[in-house]
Each structure stands twice: as structure tokens, then as C-alpha cells.
């Protein structure tokens with residue numbers, strides 16, 4: 001559609017009489033008027049009082065007389081290319097490029113002697129920009145007309161205008177971003193501007209405008225297209241969970257961030273035949289499930305789709321639920337007065353279980369105290385019971401619970417009195433020593449009845465004395481315990497135990513007093529374990 005708008009800019013002064021086109025005039029410069037090619041223009045003859053009809057009006061173009069009108073004459077002017085109106089204005093119909101120039105009018109009122117000089121008007125013939133056509137391809141169109149392209153593709157931008165404006169024009173491709181700043185991507189003076197981006201990036205997202213401007217009149221016309229650059233998130237969706245206060249309820253979270261626009265996400269329960277449990281068109285979707293919907297080995301999958309991904313392509317993350325399974329030693333024996341550490345490992349639970357310790361068949365929660373030290377080192381949970389007493393004997397539970405189920409490891413703690421414990425050690429030494437003595441007796445009998453393998457000091461013993469290894473039994477535990485300290489580890493890495501041997505003369509059995517007296521000697525054997 002052609003616009004019939006004519007831009008008239010008047011300096012509006014009738015006093016300026018001298019003007020040299022293209023040069024500096026005396027006084028103020030004449031006004032400029034743009035006349036649209038093919039349209040009509042009316043050039044006013046100023047400095048006439050309103051409603052005053054001039055007697056004679058003359059119009060000059062570039063200093064030469066163009067047309068004059070004697071207003072007293074009865075003859076009405078015949079409308080032609082040029083016409084002087086009653087008030088002296090000059091009308092030019094169907095402007096042509098040759099019509100541009102400096103127009104001056106000279107009019108006189110009824111009093112012929114009074115001649116007014118009138119300001120010149122520069123008429124510039126222009127043709128305004130007509131229309132532009134924008135094309136961004138290949139691109140997809142949204143229902144509201146906005147175009148989108150996938151990031152990284154090759155995109156061609158082209159703008160054309162059907163005609164070139166007179167006398168010249170500029171055609172520019174301008175991008176305006178969401179932050180309102182603008183950049184001219186390409187411009188030219190012809191009827192076509194175009195460019196191509198082989199690897200389009202999100203910086204091309206914004207309002208794309210093709211603007212054509214008449215270089216003389218500065219009249220513009222343009223069109224815009226909104227372009228969006230779509231890209232899927234770079235990484236895969238992330239599956240995670242959030243615990244709830246109620247341990248039998250859990251919220252599964254699937255998030256797939258970093259894409260534009262937001263993807264569609266769908267949680268699927270592969271156990272129940274792959275049915276979708278939740279759909280979302282946000283970059284994060286949460287679904288809260290309770291224990292009745294959860295089972296061991298159940299697989300939950302979150303599938304993500306993005307508008308610029310090809311149809312078959314999908315990205316997903318998944319979770320396989322596992323019931324907790326606390327493992328450990330079910331039977332623990334400990335000596336009264338010492339400390340004991342019960343341990344339990346929980347490795348398989350998905351989502352991770354909360355593991356606690358309980359005691360007695362009543363399942364009382366064990367609270368950390370001076371008596372109970374609870375530690376949690378990754379998959380290993382331990383409970384240290386300090387200064388064991390007989391009352392600590394009984395059942396302990398390592399209880400692991402996750403939203404799928406709760407499982408317990410039952411540990412029975414047996415507390416032995418220190419007496420029976422010492423008896424055990426004594427029993428061990430007894431067996432070792434009996435074995436050793438047996439060997440020695442055998443060797444002695446075989447080789448030399450005057451030597452005893454247990455030490456050179458035995459070599460000096462008389463035959464009358466019976467050397468007895470006085471192995472302490474349970475009645476003598478006090479003595480034995482004192483006499484059996486742990487020796488430091490020897491260089492060969494074996495720990496050693498000092499074993500005391502009571503050497504008793506043969507007469508001891510008959511003479512109890514002598515036993516109490518001077519005959520008691522002590523020897524040591526080092527028994528390597």
C-alpha cells in the first residue's frame with residue numbers, strides 16, 4: 001500500500017530572500033519539503049495575511065519564472081501539472097523526479113506597488129520504502145508466528161524489498177535482544193541483504209528486524225520476526241530423592257536442567273508394566289510414593305524429551321529400589337568389665353536406609369551416652385558398649401529402614417565373667433604345655449636322662465627331685481593371671497607369652513612345710529604362638 005503522507009518541514013519565514021542552492025544563503029535556509037514521487041504537493045506562499053487575496057502571484061523555480069497568476073482576471077486556472085491556488089499556494093500534481101528544486105513565490109497585493117518577497121522552499125522528490133520481506137530458513141513456526149531453530153544448525157537470513165526508493169536507500173538486518181540492546185548484523189544499499197550462520201547459537205535469539213530507510217527523507221519501513229534458538233540440556237536427566245519425615249514416604253525427583261525451552265519429563269514405573277506415573281513440562285518433576293507402591297527390585301525411570309531432539313531419541317535416568325540388608329556377626333561374647341563394639345554394615349539399600357541400634361526384645365532405641373558410643377562410618381555402623389556388666393547381656397538389633405522396608409540384624413551378646421574367661425586362657429596354655437612337656441619327656445628319655453630340654457638349669461637337677469610343671473588350674477587363677485603378661489612382639493612377628501613354671505621338690509607331697517619355705521624356684525619358658 002502506498003502511503004500518501006508527505007513530510008513537510010517548514011522553517012516558516014518570509015523574510016529570507018536570498019538563497020543559493022547548495023551553498024550558504026544570507027539569513028535562514030529555506031524549508032525543505034519532500035514530495036513523494038507520483039503524489040501531489042502544495043507549496044504555500046507565506047507572508048500573506050489570512051484571507052488576503054493577492055493580486056498577482058508568481059512562482060520561480062531555481063530562479064526562473066515558472067508560472068504566474070493574475071488573481072484579478074476572471075479566468076480560473078486550468079488544473080495541470082502546476083496550479084496556483086487563490087491564496088497563492090502552488091500545487092504540483094503527479095510529482096516527477098525533475099520537479100525537485102528551489103521554489104520561490106512572489107506575490108503582490110491589490111496595491112501593486114507593494115511587492116512581497118517570499119521564502120523559497122526546497123522541494124525534494126523522494127520515493128519511500130515500500131515493503132520488505134523477511135525470511136529465516138530453515139525454521140519451524142510456532143502457533144503465534146514466532147520461529148524457532150535448533151542450536152548448532154545452519155540458518156539463512158534474507159531480507160528483500162520489491163523496489164528501490166528514490167534517490168537511494170539502506171537495507172539493514174537488525175537484531176534486538178531481550179535486554180533491548182540492538183545490533184546491526186548486515187546492511188546494504190540494494191534491494192537484498194542476506195547472511196548465513198553455519199552453527200547458530202542462542203545469541204541469535206531475539207527480534208529480527210529488516211529495516212529499509214530512504215537515505216534522503218529518512219523514512220523507514222520495517223518488519224520483525226521473533227526467532228528462538230532451542231537447545232536440549234547437555235547432560236542426561238538426574239534422578240534423585242528426598243526423604244520425608246515419615247520414613248515410609250519418599251519423593252523421587254527428576255531434573256533435566258539447562259535446556260530451552262523446558263523439556264517434558266515422565267516418571268515411569270517399569271515394574272507396573274511401564275506405565276507413566278507422572279508427566280511434566282517443567283525441567284524438574286517430583287513424585288511422592290508411599291511404601292505400598294514400592295517393592296524390592298522395582299525400577300523407576302525418568303524419561304526426558306525435548307522438542308529439538310529427534311523422535312526416537314530419548315534421555316533418561318533410573319533407580320532400582322533395594323530393601324535394606326544389615327549384615328554382621330550375630331553372636332558376640334565378651335568379658336565383663338571390658339568394652340565391646342558391635343558392628344553392622346548396610347551396603348545395598350536404595351534409597352539409603354536410616355540405621356539405628358536397638359536393644360532388648362522390647363526394641364528400645366540406643367541413645368548415645370557414656371555407656372553407648374555410636375559411630376557411623378559410611379556403610380559400617382558400630383555400637384560400642386563401655387564397661388560391660390552382666391546386665392548388658394542380651395539381644396541387640398541393628399535396624400535399617402528405607403521407604404521400601406525395614407530390616408533388622410539381631411545380635412546376641414553373651415557376657416562372661418572374668419573367671420570363666422581366665423579359665424579359657426588357662427585351658428589353652430595347658431594344652432600347649434602338655435604337648436611341650438610330652439615332647440620334652442620323650443626327648444629326655446631318648447637322649448639324656450640328666451638333661452631336660454626346658455633349660456640348662458634343669459641340667460643341674462638331681463635325680464631325686466621330680467620336676468613338675470605346676471600348671472595353674474582354675475583355683476589359682478589369680479597367681480596365673482599376674483604371671484602371664486603379654487610380652488612385646490618379637491622381631492619375627494610372633495607374640496610371646498611368659499609362662500611360669502613352679503618347680504617343686506619330690507618331698508613336697510610328704511612335707512607341706514618345706515613347700516612353703518625355700519624350695520620354690522621359678523623358671524621361665526618362652527612359648528611362641
Ligand SMILES: *[C@@H]1O[C@H](CO)[C@@H](O)[C@H](O)[C@H]1NC(C)=O
Nearest residue numbers: 004038039040079092093094
Ligand atoms: C492529485 O491531484 C489530482 C488532481 O487534483 C487528483 O485527481 C489526485 O487524486 C490527487 N492525488 C492524490 C494522491 O491526492
Ligand SMILES: *[C@@H]1O[C@H](CO)[C@@H](O)[C@H](O)[C@H]1NC(C)=O
Nearest residue numbers: 055056070071072073074112
Ligand atoms: C490583471 O488583470 C486585470 C484585468 O484583466 C488587468 O486590469 C491588470 O492590469 C492585470 N494585472 C497585471 C499585473 O497584469
Ligand SMILES: *[C@@H]1O[C@H](CO)[C@@H](O)[C@H](O)[C@H]1NC(C)=O
Nearest residue numbers: 042044045046085087088089
Ligand atoms: C491555501 O489554500 C489551500 C486550499 O484552499 C490550502 O490547503 C492551504 O493551506 C492554503 N495555504 C495557506 C498558506 O493558507
Ligand SMILES: *[C@@H]1O[C@H](CO)[C@@H](O)[C@H](O)[C@H]1NC(C)=O
Nearest residue numbers: 015017018106115116117118
Ligand atoms: C524582493 O526581491 C527582489 C529581487 O529578488 C529585490 O530586488 C527586492 O529588494 C526585494 N524586496 C524586499 C522588500 O526584500
Ligand SMILES: *[C@@H]1O[C@H](CO)[C@@H](O)[C@H](O)[C@H]1NC(C)=O
Nearest residue numbers: 142143144145146226228261
Ligand atoms: C510465541 O510463543 C513462544 C512460545 O510459546 C513465546 O516464547 C514467545 O514469546 C511468543 N511470542 C510472541 C510474540 O507472543
Ligand SMILES: *[C@@H]1O[C@H](CO)[C@@H](O)[C@H](O)[C@H]1NC(C)=O
Nearest residue numbers: 151152199200201202231232
Ligand atoms: C549450541 O551449539 C554449540 C555447537 O553446536 C555448542 O557449542 C553450544 O554449547 C550450544 N549451546 C547450548 C546452550 O547448548
Ligand SMILES: *[C@@H]1O[C@H](CO)[C@@H](O)[C@H](O)[C@H]1NC(C)=O
Nearest residue numbers: 177178179180181182202203
Ligand atoms: C544484551 O544481550 C546480548 C546477547 O545476549 C549481549 O551480547 C549484550 O552485551 C547485552 N547488552 C547489554 C547492554 O547487556
Ligand SMILES: *[C@@H]1O[C@H](CO)[C@@H](O)[C@H](O)[C@H]1NC(C)=O
Nearest residue numbers: 164167168169188189190215
Ligand atoms: C551502494 O554502496 C556501494 C558501496 O558501498 C556503492 O559503490 C554504490 O554506489 C552504492 N549504490 C547506491 C545506489 O547508492
Ligand SMILES: *[C@@H]1O[C@H](CO)[C@@H](O)[C@H](O)[C@H]1NC(C)=O
Nearest residue numbers: 243244245246247249251288
Ligand atoms: C518434618 O519435620 C520438621 C522438623 O521436625 C518439621 O519442621 C516439618 O514441618 C515436618 N514436615 C512435615 C511435612 O511434616
Ligand SMILES: *[C@@H]1O[C@H](CO)[C@@H](O)[C@H](O)[C@H]1NC(C)=O
Nearest residue numbers: 266267275276277278279280
Ligand atoms: C503421561 O503421558 C503419556 C503420553 O505421553 C500418557 O500415556 C500418560 O497417560 C500420561 N500420564 C499421566 C499420569 O498424565
Ligand SMILES: *[C@@H]1O[C@H](CO)[C@@H](O)[C@H](O)[C@H]1NC(C)=O
Nearest residue numbers: 337338339340373385386387
Ligand atoms: C573402654 O572405653 C572407655 C571409653 O571409651 C575407655 O575410657 C576405656 O579405657 C575402655 N576400656 C578398655 C578396657 O578398653
Ligand SMILES: *[C@@H]1O[C@H](CO)[C@@H](O)[C@H](O)[C@H]1NC(C)=O
Nearest residue numbers: 336337338370386387388389
Ligand atoms: C565399670 O562398672 C563397674 C560396676 O558398675 C564400676 O564399679 C566401675 O567403676 C566401672 N568402671 C568404669 C571405668 O567405668
